Amino acid sequence: MKTYIDSVRLKGEIDKESYIAELPAVKFLAEGGKIDISAPVTVFVGENGTGKSTLLEGIAVAFGFNPEGGSRNFDFSTAATHSGLFKHISFAKRAYPKDGFFLRAESFYNVATYIDSIDDGDFIKGYGGVSLHEQSHGESFLSLALNRFRGRGLYILDEPEAALSPQSIMTLIAQMGRLTKEEDSQFIIATHSPMIMAFPGARVYEFSEEGIEEKDYRETEHFQLMKSFMQNPDRMMRYILENEE
Numbered sequence: 046m047k048t049y050i051d052s053v054r055l056k057g058e059i060d061k062e063s064y065i066a067e068l069p070a071v072k073f074l075a076e077g078g079k080i081d082i083s084a085p086v087t088v089f090v091g092e093n094g095t096g097k098s099t100l101l102e103g104i105a106v107a108f109g110f111n112p113e114g115g116s117r118n119f120d121f122s123t124a125a126t127h128s129g130l131f132k133h134i135s136f137a138k139r140a141y142p143k144d145g146f147f148l149r150a151e152s153f154y155n156v157a158t159y160i161d162s163i164d165d166g167d168f169i170k171g172y173g174g175v176s177l178h179e180q181s182h183g184e185s186f187l188s189l190a191l192n193r194f195r196g197r198g199l200y201i202l203d204e205p206e207a208a209l210s211p212q213s214i215m216t217l218i219a220q221m222g223r224l225t226k227e228e229d230s231q232f233i234i235a236t237h238s239p240m241i242m243a244f245p246g247a248r249v250y251e252f253s254e255e256g257i258e259e260k261d262y263r264e265t266e267h268f269q270l271m272k273s274f275m276q277n278p279d280r281m282m283r284y285i286l287e288n289e290e
Contacts, residue, residue, distance in 0.1 A: 047229035049199045051137040053104060054079040065128045070096030073256030080257060082233060083139075084248040085225040089235040090265050091252030098203050101235045102149070103130035105201045110147035114156040117145055142231070144198030148189065150207035157185060182208040190220055196228025206238040214240050239268045 055074040059066045066075070074080070080087075089097040102112065109117045148156075157177035160169065169176060173192040177185035186208040194200055206214055221244060224230035234241060242249055242262035249262045262268055274281045 047140060047197075048083055048085055048231040049138060049140055049142045050104075050108075050231065050233075051083045051139055052079050052081050053100075053137075054135050055133045056135040057133050059133060060129075063129065065096075065099060065130050068094075068096035068099055069254050069256055070100050070252050071130065074100075078257060080250060081259075082248065084246060085230070086221065086232045086234070086244050086247040088242050088244070088247050088249045088262070089233075089252060090237065090242060090249060090262075090267050092266075095252035095254065097235045097252045098149075099128055099130060101201060101203050101233065103128065103134050104233060105147040106131035107134035107136070108145070108199065108201075110145065110201065114147050114149045115159065116147075142197060142199040144195045144230075145200065146189075146193060146198070147201045147203075148186075148205060149203035150186075150205065183210060183213055187213050187216060190217055194220065194224060194230070196224055196230055198224075198228075198230050200224070200230060200232050202232065202234045202236075204236055205234065206236055206241060211240065214238060217241075218244060237267060239265075239271050242268060 053074075054077075055071070059071060059075055065071050089101060091097050106112050111117075160172060161176055161178060173188040175188070177189065180188060186205060190205075205217060209217060218241065221232055225232065236242065239262070242265065247262070249260055249265065250257050251260045251265050253266075
């Protein structure tokens with residue numbers, strides 16, 4: 046199984062006036078931390094605001110992907126909201142992928158619109174043959190992963206579970222398994238889904254106020270919380286609602 050990025054660290058000095066300088070993940074890396082992402086699947090987990098999606102975006106843009114998503118050939122912008130973190134990303138690379146895609150839930154609509162705008166009748170065939178706008182949000186996400194991810198590629202996914210049912214998440218995991226085992230592909234994923242975290246052999250990093258720490262997925266706060274809920278939903282619901290009063 047081939048991977049394309051071995052590790053990520055920061056270079057240069059982050060502007061202390063920038064909001065990204067205050068993100069725990071950025072602080073960790075700015076102080077000399079490094080993330081080993083040499084596994085076929087690397088997963089970023091953690092609470093909102095800890096910097097996992099910002100770092101994922103920085104990695105994607107630094108590698109040449111469009112900030113709003115798509116392949117390295119996509120050239121459009123509806124809103125320049127990405128941070129300047131990409132300018133400080135330093136990679137240790139093994140090889141260069143022949144394929145790749147940056148998929149992010151929050152700007153997927155813009156990607157689908159761009160695909161429609163450049164479709165010449167044949168282009169859309171690479172995405173399943175049907176406009177992504179003519180499918181449900183979940184169907185279009187899955188269609189893209191099943192049809193457009195061609196292998197020998199780097200695939201960077203930001204919260205793909207946002208549009209997917211549990212069954213669809215399992216289909217995505219099966220596709221990830223095929224692409225990593227048979228097609229020399231690498232995935233870097235920011236997620237809240239314990240199902241995706243459990244991908245065999247995945248390197249899992251938990252983002253918190255203390256920085257970034259590699260963990261077994263079973264030890265992450267996300268997994269522990271979901272496990273407690275599923276073991277006794279009624280008790281957890283009572284606890285949540287009573288503490289909200």
